[in-house]
Amino acid sequence: MTEVEVSLARRIRELAAARPDEAIYRHIGLDGSAPTYTWGWLDRRSSQLAGALAVRGLARGDFLGLGLRNSPQLVLSVFAAWKLGAVPVPVRWDLPDWELGRIREVIQPRVYLGADDVGWVDTTASLGIPDLADTVSPHRHGICSSGSTGTPKVILAGTASTYNPHYGSPLMENWRPVPRPQHIMVPAPMYHVTAFSMLYVMIAGDRLTVLEKFDAARAVDVIERYRVSHFIATPTMLQRMADLSGIESRDLSSLDWINQGAAPMPPSLVHRWAKLIGAERILMSYGMSEGLGLTALTGDEWMAHQGSVGRPLRGTQVRVLDAAGEDLSPGEIGEIYLRSGALPSSGARYLGAVPPPRATADGFKTVGDLGYLDEDGYLHLVDRRVDMIISGGANVFPAEVESALIDHPKVADVVVIGLRDPEWGRRVHALIEPVDQADPPTLTDIRAFAKHRLAAYKVPKSVEIVDAIPRSEATKVNRGRLVEARGG
Structure with a gap:
């Protein structure tokens, strides 16, 4: 010293x-x-x-x-x-x-x-x-x-x-x-x-x-x-x-x-x-x-x-x-x-x-x-390379999709991951915590909303309604674990 x-x-x-x-x-x-x-x-x-x-x-x-x-x-x-x-x-x-x-x-x-x-x-x-x-x-x-x-x-x-x-x-x-x-x-x-x-x-x-x-x-x-x-x-x-x-x-x-x-x-x-x-x-x-x-x-x-x-x-x-x-x-x-x-x-x-x-x-x-x-x-930060989804040969960044979906009036919280898919290689999948559990948004609602904000290949192909997004006390999510729990 x-x-x-x-x-x-x-x-x-x-x-x-x-x-x-x-x-x-x-x-x-x-x-x-x-x-x-x-x-x-x-x-x-x-x-x-x-x-x-x-x-x-x-x-x-x-x-x-x-x-x-x-x-x-x-x-x-x-x-x-x-x-x-x-x-x-x-x-x-x-x-x-x-x-x-x-x-x-x-x-x-x-x-x-x-x-x-x-x-x-x-x-x-x-x-x-x-x-x-x-x-x-x-x-x-x-x-x-x-x-x-x-x-x-x-x-x-x-x-x-x-x-x-x-x-x-x-x-x-x-x-x-x-x-x-x-x-x-x-x-x-x-x-x-x-x-x-x-x-x-x-x-x-x-x-x-x-x-x-x-x-x-x-x-x-x-x-x-x-x-x-x-x-x-x-x-x-x-x-x-x-x-x-x-x-x-x-x-x-x-x-x-x-x-x-x-x-x-x-x-x-x-x-x-x-x-x-x-x-x-x-x-x-x-x-x-x-x-x-x-x-x-x-x-x-x-x-x-x-x-x-x-x-x-x-x-x-x-x-x-x-x-x-x-x-x-x-x-x-x-x-x-x-x-x-x-x-x-x-x-x-x-x-x-x-x-x-x-x-x-x-x-x-x-x-x-x-x-x-x-x-x-x-x-401009796009996403982490490890989180990027390659769907149909195109790069999709989960953060961009999440930023678009969070403005939906029925969405309280959202996380986007890529799941294995026989047609697309990986499909864009959105986990959604609804504002009202009794009235969650449908896949049709989400896709229609997203199409006005995202390129077509970035629009979620599947939606999963959850009680709450599994965030840590620091409000972070582990996407890898979410993907693994859904079959990779």
Whole structure:
């Protein structure tokens, strides 16, 4: 460590010394409770927990597996890991036991804390506060990802656990000043990298209000009651919030800006949120857990480049290449490659039997996403190569079909997959969660609606009505598993 670096552990202690009584973290429980916690409490309790974890053998460089819901206990465990120089690895706790077991085999944590350990974490409040040496973890965190294939992998951050204001700076500041401190709502589970990264924003001085579990109505209530100034959400979360009855009359005036990520927003949803809060307050961004690079654009920019996920940001460079590794012209779809000098990802590595991102000789890397650049250099994300459906020899991108179908008045949620078909090779199949289970849309309804928005070969050839789309707590779906369950 150089003399200018400060460990995250030391940063936490310094904040606790300077602002011991500042309420920095609020937890919104499933029962509607909303306890708040101060820097002094977080520092003291995480030190007590660190001492208890050290007794269990956790030390510098070890992995601490965290199968915990969004909770104070999760935050304390992350802080405790940093204080011991260990690597916190939040784990998807909403997995079946067999799949969770596979992920734990990949992580091989020195200590694993799950739902049954919440009580144990609480008992450490009776312990003394140990004298902990200032130390730095070799990786600030690990993030679990199963990708589209379902193969377990853990992405270890390419930076050590030192404090860097870069990780706490609002993305919107690349366009305009952002009032600080921000009051940020965290609606997503913290096993997802975007939600987990809000802990770095908190360490930079912003306040967090964290939902134990996302619920659209509760999220809007939280914005109104606590005057939230910012939140990051997936398109599915934003869709559910916008679909709430009476949303147009709710008080969202405290929102200085919102950030949407994880997948491109359907155009109709962007326009709905633009009416709710103003296009200039919307930011859409594209990145990945590997930290290969970043693109973003504001809502008013998007209006001139509809469907885009932005231009390169913070030193990112973008290339779109064909199968031979040649650069494609604007408008031509190929594989997206990123390179960034500002986002330190060169030290990132995988745990698990997965290949690293493919790379060019000059250091551009890809995770398999497909897209194109327009004439103005804005990136348009089409889909993941692994999700693409080849039907009758033509390429169909599920995200495009989903974006068209979500506007059907009888469709609450939709996922599109390709199923084996003797005539087409793969047929476009839509799983639909209806607005009203007693009055679902028919295949004829869906096809007629889609034909006005899509080329004929992209229109679903079959429809399946389901009670609910099987999304994770982060609102993601595993298309591979859906295809496998339907015969491949």
